[in-house]
Amino acid sequence: MMTAVKSVFTSSHLQMPEYEPVKTYEKGYEERKYAPSRWVSTSLDLMTSEEATISKKERRESFFKLFNYISGENEGSQKIEMTAPVARQYIPGQGPACETKYTMSFFVPREFTENTPKPKAPDVTITNLPQMTVFVKKFSGFADDDKYLEEMKRFVSILEEDGHQVKDDVYYFAGYDSPFKLLNRRNEVWLVKDCEDGQLSHQVVPNASSGGDPAEKLETSGGEEQSHIENPAGAEAGAVGGAEAAGPASEDQTFNANPNEVGMD
Template sequence: MNFLKTAGTVVKSTFTSSGLEKPEYEVVAKHDGYEERHYAASKWVSTKSKGMKLEDASRKSFFKLFDYIQGKNAKEQKIDMTAPVATLIEPGAGPNCESTFTMSFFVPPSNSTDTPEPTNPDLFLQTWPAQTFFVRQFGGFTSDEKWLEHAKSLGECLTGKEKFHEQFYYTAGYDSPFKLFGRTNEVWFLKKEEEQAKE
């Protein structure tokens, strides 16, 4: 919660819980406990860090990305805040090993063809291909424990039913830290395409 409060102080006027551009997707199927979504190709600005806790990694990563959209880029151009803030989590090999966290802001379509290059060497631009995710949605404020709980629940729902990449998952947060009710959070597992599943 400390990180959320700190972040909220900075982004109150920019990051609201409604009216933000989001990646384009279509719902392929709805199931008990999750839905399958196909996302169009999209561009993101990202930064990678290592650590034991998502909240600690998020604190540093968020402000690097926020500075970028506020104009600390090669064109000194401001870019609209979008949603969600997505974080790829690659868990460490053991309980006492650091995980790798890649936090990303979605680049709005109006900036996707001529996206300003980051000036911070810790940031980089990514183009995500069209891909399919299995998504579990939940409300409330989050914590490392809650993210992990919902990722495990989603993994249990998928096991034996779907082909998915089990070695990593994504968290996705949609709301301003000021929004107290009706919050939207998601965990995503990437679907294995048929040709990948056969490898």
């Protein structure tokens, strides 16, 4: 098991979702339009404050549910390559004591888009991301949820200063690097552009018992069965708007710095 984990997080050239770069702004953020894509996801409700964060234990458990899926816990026992990034979606609850919906997702490689293996675990689902436009802010270093929230608040202020409208009921964190990578780390905050085209901002999880219909075609515009679990940053080499090759993906500080042990920071 450990050999497999280390192999995933030391490999390179990971597939990433495709996007079209719209604009890079002087204040250091980007606007991107993502193509429709497919993800494998797991969700939970956080009974905490409006700015709910997930514990390391919960992040670790979510991550390994998805890692087990790509390791063969799916119909057909197919092995699926790791991709980047690991995306985390938060849909804040309304009020000080409401549930916040948290979803972690791995991008499904393009060769599995049309025939996505159904998950065996009842709390792992196949979800679709329709075409969407997002504002993206990159930052480096090791980042826990508090750091992501700090960066997100700064980003919201910058976008407001520049006159941009974004969805205020959802936000995303994205990690691209193994905890074994010490320098030039890549983290991103995504905020969904509040467009007039009706694009959705919330992930709608398909039937949890079946993992949804893997044969369902991806659509280029949102619908009730579509999800907005965004896929940050670049695409692999040759893809539309592909960013520079990033380090291998991880669940952002899920793993201990000790390369011989999987654990918490």
